[in-house]
Amino acid sequence: MRFADRTNEMKASEIRELLKLAEDKKIISFAGGLPSSDSFPIKKIDRMCTKILKDYDTAPLQYGITEGITELRVTLAKRMKKFRIKCKKENLIVTNGSQAVLDLVSKILINPKDIVAVEVPTYLGGICSFRNYQSRFLTMKIDSNGMKTHELEDKLRKMGKKKREKVKLIYAIPNFHNPTGVDMSLERRKHLIEISKRYHIPILEDDPYVELRYSGKDTPSIKNLDKEGLVIYTSTFSKIFAPGFRLGWMISEEKFARKITVAKQGTDLCTNIFCQYLANEYIKSGAMDKQIQKIRKMYRKKKDKMLEAMDKHFPEGCKWTRPKGGMFIWATLPKKIDTEKMFHEAIKHRVCYVHGAAFCVDGSGHHSMRLNFSNADEDKIELGIKRLGNLIKSKI
Ligand SMILES: Cc1ncc(COP(=O)(O)O)c(C=O)c1O
CATH class of the missing domain: 3.40.640.10 (Type I PLP-dependent aspartate aminotransferase-like (Major domain))
Incomplete structure (x- = not known):
C-alpha cells in the first residue's frame, strides 16, 4: 500500500493506548474528558x-x-x-x-x-x-x-x-x-x-x-x-x-x-x-436549560470535592489551577517528577490521569497532569486523589 505523504505525520494517540490500561473498573480515572454517565437525561x-x-x-x-x-x-x-x-x-x-x-x-x-x-x-x-x-x-x-x-x-x-x-x-x-x-x-x-x-x-x-x-x-x-x-x-x-x-x-x-x-x-x-x-x-x-442547571450543580460539587482533596493530600511543591467551570484541573508537580513515567505506577495504585506533555507541542509539560473531575463518582474523587497524593509524596 502506498499511503499519502500526509500520513507520515499522523501520530497514533499514545494517550488512547495508555487509557486502555485504565479500563479496569478498579481504577479511579481522572483521565478522559467525559461527562458523568449519571447526567444523561x-x-x-x-x-x-x-x-x-x-x-x-x-x-x-x-x-x-x-x-x-x-x-x-x-x-x-x-x-x-x-x-x-x-x-x-x-x-x-x-x-x-x-x-x-x-x-x-x-x-x-x-x-x-x-x-x-x-x-x-x-x-x-x-x-x-x-x-x-x-x-x-x-x-x-x-x-x-x-x-x-x-x-x-x-x-x-x-x-x-x-x-x-x-x-x-x-x-x-x-x-x-x-x-x-x-x-x-x-x-x-x-x-x-x-x-x-x-x-x-x-x-x-x-x-x-x-x-x-x-x-x-x-x-x-x-x-x-x-x-x-x-x-x-x-x-x-x-x-x-x-x-x-x-x-x-x-x-x-x-x-x-x-x-x-x-x-x-x-x-x-x-x-x-x-x-x-x-x-x-x-x-x-426547555429540557436543555434544565439539564444545564442540573449538571452545573453536579459538577460544581465534584470540582469542589477534588480541590478540597488536593488541598488535603497533595504535598508541598505541587500547584494547580482552581477553575470556575468546565471539567479540568491542571496540576504541576515538583521538577523531579516526570508524570508520563509516573503513569504506570499510578495505574498500579489504581488511579489515572493524562500526563501534561501530551498537550504540549513544544516538548514541555513533563511535570504536569490533567485531572478530570466530571466523570468519577463523588465518593471516589477523594479516594483517587488520596492515592495520587500518596504516590507523589513517595517520589519527593
Ligand atoms: C476543547 C475541545 N474542543 C473540542 C472537543 C470535541 O468535542 P466534540 O465531542 O463536540 O467533538 C473537546 C472535547 O472534549 C474539547 O475539549
Whole structure:
C-alpha cells in the first residue's frame, strides 16, 4: 500500500493506548474528558424519540442538507443571542461534534507546512486535526489570564513577511480551557482580536464549556468582539446533552460557511439527521436549560470535592489551577517528577490521569497532569486523589 505523504505525520494517540490500561473498573480515572454517565437525561431522550417520529414522520430517518436541518439551525442561531453572538442560519453549520469543525477548518485552510498558532498546553484533539494536515506550530504559553497574547504578537512581529503569511489560524479555547481550566481575560480577548485584525489571521474559537460555569460572571466571547468576521466559532452538545450523539456546530461568515459546506459534502454528506431533530426538541422544550442547571450543580460539587482533596493530600511543591467551570484541573508537580513515567505506577495504585506533555507541542509539560473531575463518582474523587497524593509524596 502506498499511503499519502500526509500520513507520515499522523501520530497514533499514545494517550488512547495508555487509557486502555485504565479500563479496569478498579481504577479511579481522572483521565478522559467525559461527562458523568449519571447526567444523561435517558427518560427525556426516550420520550423525545417517540415525539419526533410522530411530529416529523420519516424526515428524521432520511438524508438531509449538508449544513444541517433548518429547524435546528434557526433554533441554535436564536440561542446564540444568549451569548451575544449575532448570526443567521446561513452562518451556522451543524457538524459531527466540534471535532469535525477542527478537521473541516483545517481541511480548507492548511497546506502542508502552514502554521497554526496554539496555546501550550492545548486540546489534544486540536493538535491531532492540525497535524493531520501537516501543519507546523507557533506556540504561546498560558497564565492565569489565559493565552499570553503578547507572546503571539512578539513572535508575529519578529517573523519575516513570508513566514508570517504561512500562519493560517490562531486556535483558542477561551472558556474553562482544556486542559488547564483557565479563563481568558477580556483584555486578552480584545488583544487577540486586534492581532488577528492587524495580520489578517482568522481565529478558531473553540467553546465547548461555555455553559458549564460554576461561579463568576461570563466574559464576552471572542466572536462577540469580532467586527471583521475573522472569528470562526464552534461549540457542541457533547457536554450538555450526550457526546454519543456527535453533534456540534460552527458559526462563521457566509462565504467561509459555503466553503466548509463543500468540504463537508465530501466528508459525510450530512450530520446525523435523527439526532438533529432530537437536539432541536431538546432545546425548544426547555429540557436543555434544565439539564444545564442540573449538571452545573453536579459538577460544581465534584470540582469542589477534588480541590478540597488536593488541598488535603497533595504535598508541598505541587500547584494547580482552581477553575470556575468546565471539567479540568491542571496540576504541576515538583521538577523531579516526570508524570508520563509516573503513569504506570499510578495505574498500579489504581488511579489515572493524562500526563501534561501530551498537550504540549513544544516538548514541555513533563511535570504536569490533567485531572478530570466530571466523570468519577463523588465518593471516589477523594479516594483517587488520596492515592495520587500518596504516590507523589513517595517520589519527593
Ligand atoms: C476543547 C475541545 N474542543 C473540542 C472537543 C470535541 O468535542 P466534540 O465531542 O463536540 O467533538 C473537546 C472535547 O472534549 C474539547 O475539549
